[in-house]
Amino acid sequence: MDRFFKFLNSDRYQYTESEIYLENNMQDQMAVFDVFLRTKNENDYAIVYGISDVLELIEILNETSYEDRKKYLSELSDNENFIEYMSNMKFTGSIRGVRDGEIVFSNEPILTVTAPLIQGKIMETPILNVLNYQILTATVTSKIIQAAKGRKVLFFGTRRASGFEAAMSMVKACSVTGCASHSNLMGEYFYNLKSIGTMTHGFIQSFGMDKDSEYRAFNQFIKTYRNKKYPLIMLIDTYDTMESGITAAIRAFRDNGINDGYEGMYGIRIDSGNLGELSKKCRKILNEKGFYRAKIILTGGLDEKKIKELIENAAEVDVFGVGDAIALPEKEISTVYKMSKIGENDVMKISDEEQKTSLPGSKILYRVYENDDFSDVIMLEKERPEEKNAEKLTIDYIKDGEKIEENCRLLTMKEAKRYYESHLKYLRKIYSEEEKGNRVNLSENLKNLKENLMKRKKS
Secondary structure, three states: OOOHHHHHOOOHHHHHHHHHHHHOOOOOOEEEEEEEEEEOOOOOEEEOOOHHHHHHHHHHHHHOOHHHHHHHHHHHOOOHHHHHHHHHOOOOOEEEEOOOOOEEEOOOOOEEEEEEHHHHHOOHHHHHHHHHHHHHHHHHHHHHHHHHOOOEEEEOOHHHOOOHHHHHHHHHHHHHOOOOEEOOHHHHHHHOOOEOOOOOHHHHHOOOOOOOHHHHHHHHHHHHHHHHOOOEEEEOOOOOHHHHHHHHHHHHHHHOOOOOOOOOOEEEEEOOOOHHHHHHHHHHHHHHOOOOOOEEEEOOOOOHHHHHHHHHOOOOOOEEEEOHHHHOOOOOEEEEEEEEEEOOEEOOOOOOOHHHOOOOOOEEEEEEEEOOEEEEEEEEOOOOOOOOOEEEOOEEEEEOOEEOHHHHHHHOHHHHHHHHHHOHHHHHHHHHOOOOOOOEEEOHHHHHHHHHHHHHHHO
8 A cells, every 4th residue: 555655745726636537438538648857048958767667657546446546535525526536546547758877958858758647647657756856866976977987986964854755865866877886885785886984073072072082993993894894994184184084093003904905995084174175185195195096075065066176176086975965956957748639639838948948749769960960859759850860769668557677677777777877978078068058959740840839829
């Protein structure tokens, strides 16, 4: 029963409208709904993640019993006819979309639901709820990884996440888009993604504030974990990074025989202060003392912009630890769900704001590759591109209510990560462009359909 909560995680108006459809015998009209993105910055990119979780919503609907559904719905509606309809309803439509890990742009159809009207209508909020946060997380992480220019990035943001499911979504999205590791125990348990952790200021404070307190904390940490090849990363900024922290760390390493021969990772973490300057001073001291392989991890409110600045200013850093910037990202994208066809009629949302005008018709997304770059073209469903180097990005996942297993297998975390990494050369090019050009085109037939509908409505 608990799984049905995910499906009922909806807005009231979708059910209010569905009651009207049922009362007026509109429920069997076939409708097409598109999921697409709006980006904060013009021509910016996003990374899709969460398509597999959308398909889980369909499983939940179809596998929840009549009795369990009726128990919930009877608490939410007094329309017996509607309750009975919804308690018996199975998803009989089709879902197609791009792959998890795909690079996309504004207004491209990343997911299309074709289904009887009520089935498509009530999917809106659950789908957007599943996709928006995961796509945002994947996109922000992708940009942070690009900004780091080859340095590893660790995700430490669970404590800022909006609850358990958000934390699990972040762990998955971060892994797919390049984070080297994360700190979440359940992320390791569920997804077999190794979690790591260093130490907190509180751990060091628990040993007091006298002259040797930091040393005692570091010494005990190393003695406990050195034989396990555990990462031995000393947090050196609890009191004074240069006056006591780095000195205590080096002393603890030497007293425990930790040096460049240690099989695991060892080094220091700096969490506050002028990270760039402190990292340079610490690197110099570590090298002078013979700790050439000691890693320097920088943390503390880092985001894409700050990481860029640290790299540009030649900070001595091997690893970045990022929390809030991934867990609480700025709103760089909005995920949108709009009807584009009802019965035989193509429809669209029209707005004075160009970005809020949607595209009509049942559509397919293609990618045309040329000279180590690409452009996209959105076409009507029955069209085919003339270019030989065009690749169809839209994949069928559910057809007439039945899952297409071979395509759904492409949505595993492993496959999504592999797919994302296979397109990194294009992503790096897009990210590095100072002025991002438009890579999205409409077919002539789609352009004409859009223009004719707008003219017809205005007249």
